[in-house]
Amino acid sequence: xxxxxxxxxxxxxxxxxxxxxxxxxxxxxxxxxxxxxxxxxxxxxxxxxxxxxxxxxxxxxxxxxxxxxxxxxxxxxxxxxxxxxxxxxxxxxxxxxxxxxxxxxxxxxxxxxxxxxxxxxxxxxxxxxxxxxxxxxxxxxxxxxxxxxxxxxxxxxxxxxxxxxxxxxxxxxxxxxxxxxxxxxxxxxxxxxxxxxxxxxxxxxxxxxxxxxxxxxxxxxxxxxxxxxxxxxxxxxxxxxxxxxxxxxxxxxxxxxxxxxxxxxxxxxxxxxxxxxxxxxxxxxxxxxxxxxxxxxxxxxxxxxxxxxxxxxxxxxxxxxxxxxxxxxxxxxxxxxxxxxxxxxxxxxxxxxxxxxxxxxxxxxxxxxx
Numbered sequence: 001x002x003x004x005x006x007x008x009x010x011x012x013x014x015x016x017x018x019x020x021x022x023x024x025x026x027x028x029x030x031x032x033x034x035x036x037x038x039x040x041x042x043x044x045x046x047x048x049x050x051x052x053x054x055x056x057x058x059x060x061x062x063x064x065x066x067x068x069x070x071x072x073x074x075x076x077x078x079x080x081x082x083x084x085x086x087x088x089x090x091x092x093x094x095x096x097x098x099x100x101x102x103x104x105x106x107x108x109x110x111x112x113x114x115x116x117x118x119x120x121x122x123x124x125x126x127x128x129x130x131x132x133x134x135x136x137x138x139x140x141x142x143x144x145x146x147x148x149x150x151x152x153x154x155x156x157x158x159x160x161x162x163x164x165x166x167x168x169x170x171x172x173x174x175x176x177x178x179x180x181x182x183x184x185x186x187x188x189x190x191x192x193x194x195x196x197x198x199x200x201x202x203x204x205x206x207x208x209x210x211x212x213x214x215x216x217x218x219x220x221x222x223x224x225x226x227x228x229x230x231x232x233x234x235x236x237x238x239x240x241x242x243x244x245x246x247x248x249x250x251x252x253x254x255x256x257x258x259x260x261x262x263x264x265x266x267x268x269x270x271x272x273x274x275x276x277x278x279x280x281x282x283x284x285x286x287x288x289x290x291x292x293x294x295x296x297x298x299x300x301x302x303x304x305x306x307x308x309x310x311x312x313x314x315x316x317x318x319x320x321x322x323x324x325x326x327x328x329x330x331x332x333x334x335x336x337x338x339x340x341x342x343x344x345x346x347x348x349x350x351x352x353x354x355x356x357x358x359x360x361x362x363x364x365x366x367x368x369x370x
Contacts, residue, residue, distance in 0.1 A: 228254025238269035284313025
């Protein structure tokens with residue numbers, strides 16, 4: 001009998017920066033072991049010449065060797081390798097975020113689809129303070145694109161919709177994010193004032209990504225950790241993390257940054273439960289448990305529309321029979337309706353939404369579980 005290979009990650013790898021090549025190092029991780037991946041790969045900017053401002057001062061651009069590839073073919077092979085490993089280590093319920101610019105994001109997106117990743121959104125990171133285009137021959141490049149994808153089409157990926165809505169003043173979060181590039185005290189610099197990493201990402205960007213698509217204690221993987229932003233934000237949000245980085249200077253700076261980051265209390269990182277994760281309570285449960293009586297009348301908030309509750313949990317209004325949602329939609333003249341908030345029950349001459357009774361049942365269930 002073959003021994004089953006565990007997909008549990010060894011504790012010695014958790015909350016650590018692993019020194020090495022991303023592809024080779026990811027091979028050490030078990031299949032289906034990572035909850036969330038954030039990848040910030042080299043952009044392959046193809047900057048062959050030094051860039052100068054109009055005053056002839058040199059632009060602090062990305063000139064590091066790790067962003068240099070001989071041609072598109074070599075970059076594509078590099079991309080296929082690390083994407084293959086990301087696909088392997090990602091849990092069936094996990095998701096991946098990949099950030100890039102116009103130089104590389106379209107090539108990466110094409111390969112991700114070929115690997116079977118299921119694209120969920122493309123996020124536009126709109127920079128409030130982008131670097132200007134000094135030659136004046138193109139538009140100022142003021143955004144980057146982030147692809148968010150599930151492992152495959154059938155994945156039940158994590159999305160903390162209500163937490164994102166809460167973060168955004170109770171307004172649904174959009175796919176265009178206006179966040180400044182990393183600067184000020186957050187930007188890591190050496191003793192001479194030079195940037196330690198040329199493409200350090202702002203913590204606000206990773207905060208939104210990690211909060212949106214992972215739970216506390218989830219394992220976050222960053223195969224190109226760089227200056228350590230992913231690890232720092234993961235620690236702040238009570239997530240576990242694994243970073244991979246090949247540059248010793250970046251590792252030193254990232255470790256120092258992580259060490260100076262405080263970990264919050266467990267109570268502080270609790271997030272709003274997403275309705276998708278809650279136990280589903282059909283309207284019929286209210287009927288069979290006696291919360292709503294057979295033959296009882298339900299009303300819209302103004303008592304203009306009335307329906308009768310039938311034994312099977314359906315509603316009847318005149319000649320129409322259907323669910324609480326279908327009958328509510330009929331009266332509103334819409335294709336859909338949330339019957340839990342549209343229909344009300346009468347108690348002591350006061351109307352209350354059906355959702356009150358559903359929440360009461362859920363509360364009782366939670367108490368039994370806890």
